[in-house]
Amino acid sequence: MQFPYTSVGPGIFRPIVPLLLRGPASTLLSDGLLDSGADRTLLSPRVARGLGIDVAALPIAVSIKSATGHKVPCKFTRMTVELIRGSERIGWVAEMVIPVTGVDQSHWGFKGFLEYFRSEFDGPNRMITLTPGSNLPPVPPTP
């Protein structure tokens, strides 16, 4: 599945990918940076609440050092997510972390996202190719 890089300035392109997030109360589409330097997939607290996740009720599970060097306490959640291009869909159950403070933008990192794909960041052609691996966690059937 291929996604074009997003132009954000003269000669500057970012690997931003839209991801469909299926929460307990609603579904949202969120654009996020595909970040090979991020250890985890981060979901902003506001988007988590918008999906119907009771963030306050989740326990603090892990502390993550941000790019600015600050340690940010985070909570865990799991949800079904989907990449969609035309008629092609790739869905999986993703573990995500929700930072308690200091982060209000979603990032697609290794755990929960990139760990399941062979990823090609094709700079010359400004194209990202994501090929699912056999470890992609299956989406449970809808009852």
Place this chain on the structure above:
Amino acid sequence: MNNGKLPEREFNVLPPEIWRQHEGKVIIYSEDEQRVIGVGDTEDEAFAQAEASGTKGLWHIHHAARWGEEQF
């Protein structure tokens, strides 16, 4: 927000003709109505506007870059 069927079309990153009008802002775009329903400096502000619009269906969240502002 969406509780059911998705619009049957391509889902792409929010295109520049939309986000360039709101550089540096959080944008919430209705995929069903194909219009911006919330803009703010924070996700809280953008969600508040989108909720006040009463728009149902699939919402698309995008953090608009500032054109030419580089990051690492």
